[in-house]
Amino acid sequence: MLYCAACGVKNCANKMGEEGEYPKGCPSLSEKLPAYLEEYQEPLELLMAQKSAVCAPDHSECRILKTIRFAKECGFHKIGLAFCVAVEEQARQVAKIFQQSGLEVESVICKVGHVNRSALQIEGSRNAMCNPIAQAELLNEAGTQLNVVLGLCVGHDSLFIRHSNAPVTVLAAKDHVYDHAPLEYLKHGDTDGK
Numbered sequence: 237m238l239y240c241a242a243c244g245v246k247n248c249a250n251k252m253g254e255e256g257e258y259p260k261g262c263p264s265l266s267e268k269l270p271a272y273l274e275e276y277q278e279p280l281e282l283l284m285a286q287k288s289a290v291c292a293p294d295h296s297e298c299r300i301l302k303t304i305r306f307a308k309e310c311g312f313h314k315i316g317l318a319f320c321v322a323v324e325e326q327a328r329q330v331a332k333i334f335q336q337s338g339l340e341v342e343s344v345i346c347k348v349g350h351v352n353r354s355a356l357q358i359e360g361s362r363n364a365m366c367n368p369i370a371q372a373e374l375l376n377e378a379g380t381q382l383n384v385v386l387g388l389c390v391g392h393d394s395l396f397i398r399h400s401n402a403p404v405t406v407l408a409a410k411d412h413v414y415d416h417a418p419l420e421y422l423k424h425g426d427t428d429g430k
């Protein structure tokens with residue numbers, strides 16, 4: 237069982253040369269880790285790992301600007317924007333900001349295709365179904381180099397990520413209660429997990 241979220245040791249996060257003891261069953265002791273390290277030697281993996289390491293330490297930069305910076309550092313010029321109709325105005329603004337920064341944007345809304353939910357045996361609403369697989373496939377066809385998720389619902393984002401050819405980053409996670417900032421629940425909600 238992997239239990240890092242509950243671990244009070246966090247020896248893995250200590251500075252190099254300041255290591256202490258790892259707890260029993262710690263995954264940092266796994267004999268598979270050298271093989272996982274090898275996976276970074278793939279060109280795209282190495283590029284993204286190196287460039288995200290450049291971008292990550294700057295805590296003065298907001299996520300929109302960091303996304304632009306990461307894309308440019310990686311040489312990703314064509315950006316996919318997979319957004320939810322609930323954040324259509326924000327999508328318009330984000331697309332404009334990306335374009336003004338010199339990036340090319342292909343944007344696709346969740347309702348693309350205007351498909352009746354009955355096609356998936358989902359009843360009880362006249363709303364067109366959300367179509368994350370089509371969002372991903374259309375961006376695949378467009379040849380986007382990095383896809384940005386903006387406000388897709390839980391599960392729809394999973395399907396989008398599963399079908400996206402390009403690497404995916406999440407700009408905002410849908411949360412109707414906390415204005416798309418899900419961790420706010422930890423400050424304000426009943427956190428017993430029910």
Ligand code: SF4
Binds near residue numbers: 243259
């Ligand atoms: S890797 Fe080991 S030390 Fe680090 S958080 Fe997980 S259990 Fe704790």
